[in-house]
Amino acid sequence: MNKKKKTVNKKHRKTKDRLKSLRTLSLTKMKKKVVKKTPAEKPVEETTKKTATKKTPAKKTAAKKTPAKKTAAKKTTAKKTAVKKSKK
Secondary structure (H helix, E strand, C coil), rough: CHHHHHHHHHHHHHHHHHHHHHHHHHHHCCCCCCCCCCCCCCCCHHHHHHHHCCCCCCCCCCCCCHHHCCCCCCCCCCCCEEECCCCC
């Protein structure tokens, strides 16, 4: 059993290394994307938006009510009805 585990672990390790090398190779071949910078918007607009928003009042938390204790319901046993046998 140990021999099988050993060989399987070797195979997994080898495939993992192979895939890692393929991934790094493909990443090196890939060209870098050119990122265009967008012109920054005016900061004046941002300040006017901040003052325009209204603050809502904080909600008050309601006090927790203690649940009323319920009395345990008595279990009633089902009454068995006697089955009458009819004679022929």
